[in-house]
Amino acid sequence: MARSLRNGIRAGVRRLFVPALRTSRRTQEDLEAELAAHIDARVEYLVARGHSPEAARAEAMRRFGDLDQTLEILQSSAEDREHRLNLSDRIQAVRQDVRFILRGLGRSPAFTAGVVATLALGLGINSAVFRIADRVLLRAPVGVSDPSELRRITASTPVTGAAPVEMPTFSYPVARLVAESRAFSRASTYASTRGLRSVDGREISGIYVDSSFFALLGVKPATGRFFDTRETEPGAELSVAVVSYDFWQRDLGGVPLTSGLTTKISDRQYQVVGVTPRGFVGLELDPVDVWLPFGVAQLGRAVINGVTIPWYRTNNFRAMRVVGRVPRGVSDSRVAAQAGSPLAALDAEGGTQPRGVILRSISASRDATGSDSTSRLLGRLAGVAAVVLLISCANAANLLLARAIRRRREIAVRLALGGARSRIVRLLVVESVLLALTGGLAAALAGYWTGEGLRRLLFPDGRWSSAAFDDRTLVFTLLVALAAGLAAGLAPALQLTNPDLVTALKDNRHQPGRRSHHTRALLVVLQTAFSMALLIGSGLLVRSMQKINAVNIGFEPEGLVTTEISNLSRYAVLNSGPTTNRVTASEIYNRLGHHPDVRGVALASLAPFGSQQSMGISVPGQPEPVIAPMNGPFYLSVSNSYFSVMGTRLLRGRLFTSVDVRGSLPVAVVSETMARLYWPGREPFGTCILLAGFTCAQVVGVIEDIRDTRGGSAPPPRYYLPLTQRTDRSLFDAPGSDSAQAVIIRTTPARTAAMVATIKQLVPTGQRATIDVISDRVDRALRPWRLAAMLFSVLGVVALLLACVGVYSVMSYIASERIHELGVRIVLGATAADIVRLVLAGGTRLVLTGAALGVVGAALGARLLASLLFGVSPLDPTVYVTAVFLMATIGIVATLVPAMRAMRTDPTVALRAE
């Protein structure tokens, strides 16, 4: 391997890397030759004076003394000397080179700016992507010790006839079961919570943890203590809190804990017992304000057959995350098998339970929602950024080559005068490295802003930000710049110092080396190919975006505002805080009914884009369809106005009316998907849905699917029950309770912000209420596609511009080189059109070759994009044809300018230049 590598490198390059070896060997040969010459000379001298040759040689040797020892002494002192010399010489030489190069660059500022800008563009994109990727994917969370041993543990739920589904959360009992497994050297469970409020009514972020959470991560309190097992026992109701360093300083004034510091969080007074170290945020990226023990958590409850079960006793309330440390030297798969084994015996409790666990590294899936779509996007983005860098390298190489060709006579003179080829190569390479490092520095500076912008695009909800000065990004950028400089500089340098080129001295000035043409043409072809591939990639994503925007989401999002309120009576059992001065969804519904901005208002058990609810159902006489776990069928209890307020269309049958009241025949409306799955090939009317085994609800209508889940996924089956009939109530709640938790308000798009403010005034401070502008939620759901389309388009355009510059510079250079030939042609009667056609043909050929290669590359690479595409084939012909057309047009335009210039060639001038 090493051998073939050595032989594969041209001798000139190889010599660059082995100067020490060469010096030492030459020294030794020189020494031996010198001493041998001396002995020979003395032998000759003695023979001339009458000695026999043998006697003469013996005498010469005697006079010399110990030959071998002398050689050794001289050799080693020579080496020492050379070594010292080389070092200072080399420093001197490099300093000279740099000064020489800087002078040269200063003389051609346009060229310098061009190369630096080209490289800075490519490097800047990479710097920005690295800055984010480093934070999200590579860097360990702050303050966590030995993060490589930590694993995020997810649930694996089997599905009949399909691959198991992986989910990020467990129910509390299952989470404990997993965390207490002996497979881990230590494990812990935690749950994030939304809607906590500080004393001043500001929303703060909180995490419920068990007693081993901080110890597991290896974190020590900045002051005070963390929780003990008594406090984290669910239902313990001991009001203690640990706060973040920032929260302590900002909200609590950094008051010492010894003074019995307390703070009010969401209507409840907590004693602050500890403070986490500065910068610690747990395992996610977003800052956390407070950590609360599971003992005070009120996460919900299930009512099964009239029996109330708190969240920590049921296997069907899944909000717990589990994180654990794997013992050293034990494979992840073994740990997973051991930790997952107790799950096989879980009681199904009427739901589908996880039967195994999966171990994930804590950095690769740091998205708190458990989705890795952003990381995937980031990965693709890094790939594309690298391609853009390659394009900008090719472009810089092209510019460097053009300049070097202009200097080829100077270089040939240097070579002819005995200038070492290695030194000239070094000059050219150092020049491009200097340019690249300058570009890299500019990129690293600009990368801060672009990186921060990219962060806001990718993680708009994230409250973390990248550091102003990020040494890792700086080092990365400069290293990449160094590599880019070497890559861009080496080809032109080797090309130009090729021994054949020495003949350039004698050559006619109008006949440049054919090889340099070939190199430049190759670079243009490569650049065009890469740009072509990127252009196709962005085309595919833009089309996906169009397709997604065209998808019927089953309701009208503009001007829709929803409010979800945890229902008072539902949580009364667990709420130990004050229950007065609270507002219910029905009260908001009643009060907003007459508001001038309100076009319509409806009640529902849950708001769209929030959580989903389901119960065990069956359709008598129909086989059970196969549906993935956690994917429905979901139900929603709604007021009669719900569908008209949402803007959802009725497809067949009827909607709920005033006749559907308590005591009348229970009815249900089903979604299109539900109808298709449960009644394939027939109408559902006249049959009924058996709710939780005893109420039979007659299907009276089919409505279009509402897509309020992730942008591209298929809508889950749904059915709707009238709130007025209270068909859901008998199963889940004590009599008299109200299952409506959500108010859906239709206003005009212009009044949505005002409406949010109005609703906020209706909700007392301290009460949990989630107010959503639905168009924002839709935007957020579509964000991955929009982002991908936008970012790829930007990069595609950058690549296209770079390719355009590349084609233009090469074509105008080639045209100017051929000015003599063109002059001759004009004299011989070629028309202007002939000349234009001639130059155009050359350029078009390059661009089309590149485009063809790019199409092949894109076709192969587009499969990597498949997960980011929606309703578009990776081989979508429209995209490919459009992209090729665009590329060809731009290529021709870039060639046209030099062609026009060539057309105006004055033959007398061209010929006189001889």
Add this chain to the structure above:
Amino acid sequence: MRDAQLTILRGTLDVLVLRAVSWQPLHGFEISLWLEERSNGALAIDDSALYQALHRLEAKKLVVGEWGVSENNRRARYYELTTAGRAHLDEASAQMVSYAKTITNLLTVAARPR
């Protein structure tokens, strides 16, 4: 004792070698011959010591060595005095001559003055 002697000899040898190449570039054997002839064979210097001196002088940049062709058409390494070498030679030979004179005076004085 032996070391001190050697040090003096070495310094002396260096100056003699510089003198040898002060008129024209010479190669090692020519220098060796010059020393032998000019001292009428009184100074028998090891060739090994000579070459060490030459290389030492070259390292100090008092002489430069360059490959050339000898009278009888052989490749030989010729040593030439540098500017620094000439300055060093002038200074060192002046010093050594005055030193030698002093020593000579001391050792050859006819009678102890009363």
